[in-house]
Amino acid sequence: MEETKYLIWLAMIFGSASRAVWEVIETYDTAYQAYAEITGGSCPIPMTINQKNNIDKISPEKSEEIISYCASNDINIITYNSPDYPEELKDISCPPPVLYCKGNISCIKNGKNVTCVGTRKPSNYTQKIISGICTELAVNNFTIVSGFAVGCDITAHMSAVKNSGKTACILGCGLDINYPSQNQQYRKSIIENGGVFISEFPPETPAFARNFPQRNRILSALSKATIVFEATEKSGSLNTASLVCGQHKKLFCIPPADISDIRYAGNIHLLRTCAEPLYSVDDILDIYGFTENKPEIRYKPEKNKYHINDIPKKNETKFTSVQQKILSIFHDESLHIDTIIDRLNMDISEIIAEIMDLQMSGVIEEITGNRYRKTERGNR
Numbered sequence: 001m002e003e004t005k006y007l008i009w010l011a012m013i014f015g016s017a018s019r020a021v022w023e024v025i026e027t028y029d030t031a032y033q034a035y036a037e038i039t040g041g042s043c044p045i046p047m048t049i050n051q052k053n054n055i056d057k058i059s060p061e062k063s064e065e066i067i068s069y070c071a072s073n074d075i076n077i078i079t080y081n082s083p084d085y086p087e088e089l090k091d092i093s094c095p096p097p098v099l100y101c102k103g104n105i106s107c108i109k110n111g112k113n114v115t116c117v118g119t120r121k122p123s124n125y126t127q128k129i130i131s132g133i134c135t136e137l138a139v140n141n142f143t144i145v146s147g148f149a150v151g152c153d154i155t156a157h158m159s160a161v162k163n164s165g166k167t168a169c170i171l172g173c174g175l176d177i178n179y180p181s182q183n184q185q186y187r188k189s190i191i192e193n194g195g196v197f198i199s200e201f202p203p204e205t206p207a208f209a210r211n212f213p214q215r216n217r218i219l220s221a222l223s224k225a226t227i228v229f230e231a232t233e234k235s236g237s238l239n240t241a242s243l244v245c246g247q248h249k250k251l252f253c254i255p256p257a258d259i260s261d262i263r264y265a266g267n268i269h270l271l272r273t274c275a276e277p278l279y280s281v282d283d284i285l286d287i288y289g290f291t292e293n294k295p296e297i298r299y300k301p302e303k304n305k306y307h308i309n310d311i312p313k314k315n316e317t318k319f320t321s322v323q324q325k326i327l328s329i330f331h332d333e334s335l336h337i338d339t340i341i342d343r344l345n346m347d348i349s350e351i352i353a354e355i356m357d358l359q360m361s362g363v364i365e366e367i368t369g370n371r372y373r374k375t376e377r378g379n380r
Contacts, residue, residue, distance in 0.1 A: 006031035007097050008063040013054045016096040016200045017214045048338045066202045076101045092221045096200035102175050103196035107143050107166040113222050115145040117237045118152025118229035125257045126230040130155045136281035138165025145222050152229045161193045171199040172215040173207035216240040225250040225287050231266025245274045250287050252278035322354045334373035
């Protein structure tokens, strides 16, 4: 329990998606040793202003409060060296050192997870497709992984539950935060049906905008295949899609019913670059080695070899004032999101949103967990 306490402390000091937290963890034999050295003024890595301030504001007693709260509220704390920690997360560059879970964590450990993402306001066509695909996946004992948002997410989650399937909800806030409030009514049935709620954020962490791009790396990592059901040109689902491509996993998109419908502009972009069209659940079964339902004839286009951020885009020269400030601090080096935030001294949620927009424009790219650099296009 002592190791857990100091791992929680380290995650709060450095951030659970920070490369810095892993540089510290890998330097010392135990989390307590890391705590003792850091509080004694011997941190082995450069620290941002925010991280230094955190040392003064956050004590190990806060970790003890979190552990006590979790024990009283049926929340399991799973550290990266626990046998319950998902193996898939260990393959990404900055896995969360600590996970908070409520429900059946084993539902994501059978190797049959499919991540489903999309807009909060799906069309009737999209909802019909989600229901059909996720129903068939549930019948085939797949676990549906999604973000518990309104719209596409909750439709995917509940399509599994209604068919006695399991589903994993990856949150961008503490497990005890009622967000989104519209979905509170579904929590009990998800848990009772063998599903799980997972967050890298401690209880009482609000649903800050900056948490969701960070959360998306878990969504993309947990499954061999991710489905984007409906996405506009600037949808947050494109951030998850980019992570999927970067992790060299399979990305599927639903072909739009109407190619001129702007609600599917993100789908079309992905289908042109790094995604394959999803025509039926058989496309998913193929990826996981289940081909008994494979149709005799099916057109299967060759996968585009390019990464989403490698495709040339239209020459866009207009940037918002915030985007101009972000671009101005990049030179030849890559920058961690914490460094960007420190240098700009601006609202974090605004910075995150603009960074996502610059990624979609192909001007900057994420090269490792939360570390960014300008692309060739961004240097023009």
